[in-house]
Amino acid sequence: MVVTAHPLASQVGEAVLRRGGNAVDAAVAVQFALAVVYPDAGNIGGGGFLVLRQRDGTAAALDYREKAPAAAHRDMYLDPNKEVVEDLSRKGHLAAGVPGTVDGMVQAHQQYGSLPWPELVQPAIDLARRGFPLTQKEARKLNRERKDFLRYNTRQPTFFLKDHWREGDTVRLADLARTLERIRDKGRAGFYEGPTADLLAAEMKRGGGLITKADLAAYRSVWRTPLTGTVGPYKVISMPPPSSGGIALLQLLTIAQHYPLPEWGWNSVPAAHLMIEAERRVYADRARHLGDPDFYQVPVAGLLDTAYIRRRMHGYSPTRATDSDDVYPGVPAPPESPHTTHYSIVDAQGNAVSVTTTLNSNFGSKVFVGGAGFLLNNEMDDFSVKPGYPNAFGLVGEEANAIAPGKRMLSSMTPTILEKDGKLFMVVGSMGGSTIITTVYQIIQNVTRFGFTMQGAISAGRFHHQWLPDWVLCEWGALGPGTGLALWLRGHKIAPKYGGIGRAAGILVLPDGRLEGGADPRGDDTAAGF
Numbered sequence: 001m002v003v004t005a006h007p008l009a010s011q012v013g014e015a016v017l018r019r020g021g022n023a024v025d026a027a028v029a030v031q032f033a034l035a036v037v038y039p040d041a042g043n044i045g046g047g048g049f050l051v052l053r054q055r056d057g058t059a060a061a062l063d064y065r066e067k068a069p070a071a072a073h074r075d076m077y078l079d080p081n082k083e084v085v086e087d088l089s090r091k092g093h094l095a096a097g098v099p100g101t102v103d104g105m106v107q108a109h110q111q112y113g114s115l116p117w118p119e120l121v122q123p124a125i126d127l128a129r130r131g132f133p134l135t136q137k138e139a140r141k142l143n144r145e146r147k148d149f150l151r152y153n154t155r156q157p158t159f160f161l162k163d164h165w166r167e168g169d170t171v172r173l174a175d176l177a178r179t180l181e182r183i184r185d186k187g188r189a190g191f192y193e194g195p196t197a198d199l200l201a202a203e204m205k206r207g208g209g210l211i212t213k214a215d216l217a218a219y220r221s222v223w224r225t226p227l228t229g230t231v232g233p234y235k236v237i238s239m240p241p242p243s244s245g246g247i248a249l250l251q252l253l254t255i256a257q258h259y260p261l262p263e264w265g266w267n268s269v270p271a272a273h274l275m276i277e278a279e280r281r282v283y284a285d286r287a288r289h290l291g292d293p294d295f296y297q298v299p300v301a302g303l304l305d306t307a308y309i310r311r312r313m314h315g316y317s318p319t320r321a322t323d324s325d326d327v328y329p330g331v332p333a334p335p336e337s338p339h340t341t342h343y344s345i346v347d348a349q350g351n352a353v354s355v356t357t358t359l360n361s362n363f364g365s366k367v368f369v370g371g372a373g374f375l376l377n378n379e380m381d382d383f384s385v386k387p388g389y390p391n392a393f394g395l396v397g398e399e400a401n402a403i404a405p406g407k408r409m410l411s412s413m414t415p416t417i418l419e420k421d422g423k424l425f426m427v428v429g430s431m432g433g434s435t436i437i438t439t440v441y442q443i444i445q446n447v448t449r450f451g452f453t454m455q456g457a458i459s460a461g462r463f464h465h466q467w468l469p470d471w472v473l474c475e476w477g478a479l480g481p482g483t484g485l486a487l488w489l490r491g492h493k494i495a496p497k498y499g500g501i502g503r504a505a506g507i508l509v510l511p512d513g514r515l516e517g518g519a520d521p522r523g524d525d526t527a528a529g530f
């Protein structure tokens, strides 16, 4: 089964599985297909994280997150008065980190792939060359971005100059098809060297960006030890730093385990109150302690210590919201030694892959590499551009996540796999910036504590708190009648989130071994399987 954000990408993945490809083969084909049909987040100019669990239970985590270019520096988004220049880290050439996706796919395929590489890139080339129909949601999004595309590009990507897109319009992407052909024929070198690298470096020169050919040649994705933890009868396998996702998710699930949530009822007043109070504290820790482990000693063990996690709930009142001004990051034990779109796939053998990949904002920096036809990320905004200054998701950070050359920016992406009794149980993840962690948390809890189906758990309404700003973002209908009012009376500030929180893709292994796909109704997401 394959669950992705776009029906055509799900079909590409399903076809690979039907041909006998494994879950990693399907993931590679899906990643490239999404770069064509879902350019909002699917990408070759961005990065991501891949968590996998083989049928024998061995797990791995691949970090293909973007990196700061060598010429980046801590204050690069500040003016001479040390004030943040609005949008500089969010749009345009300076917002882009060195892309990691193509190297990530090559690494994943070398280690775990079974079908020949060209066969996995070809479906994306076919979509780009022959064309594909726009969904209504995609047409609307392209129309919304038109102004930014015109403003931030040095060579107008002809395809995007159309005045008004309609559902069903056919899109053909010839430059992108040629770039994908180079990747098909030359692998890593098809992107990080040769014509693609030349085009990217030239684009940076024209637009005042920092990425050089040396940055591209130096980029390497990294296999990291997956973050694992036990919560009740479940083993959680998720992404370690430079994502904050795995750590924050384990902290949230561990806290919730100490309270009778099922008895209280799904999104009841006491359950929602407890979850919000836990989120407030966990995100305060994120802001202080998390960053790229290659540059900053993240106190992983200290943050996951159960006694520490319990101590973080000091000051928790079951009847009253804590003011975020009264919540400080905790002081975990120091480390002992130095040290956005989601797709879920399970193959016929039971190998599982959980991937979250992103350009950061919708359509990233809005910059297309002239002549190469792909969009560049604006992942640099995930760094803390100045201590305490909120990023596009309102997240704040400090030293741990300051900009440095070659450093990876902190992420919230939380590709996750759950085991129960040593067997594969769930594959899940989401998009949604800072809300990814709480989205994955609620979905897991909906299934494991409240007995929802996979689809029900993903469809159900969600809410979110991230310490600062001190409010509860709430989807329409996420809290039952009266619950919102009761939480407000306890002192929670509640803000509606129109347009939804997160967009998740999940697969649940049912007791009889069949797979249940959960595709998010908030998007064009589709589950495909056989």
Ligand code: DON
Pocket (backbone or CB within 6 Å): 340, 341, 358, 359, 360, 361, 362, 379, 382, 410, 411, 412, 413, 430, 431, 432, 433, 434, 436
């Ligand atoms: O890595 C992160 O946490 C963000 N760049 C993810 C961005 C995202 O999910 C976009 N979707 N709203």
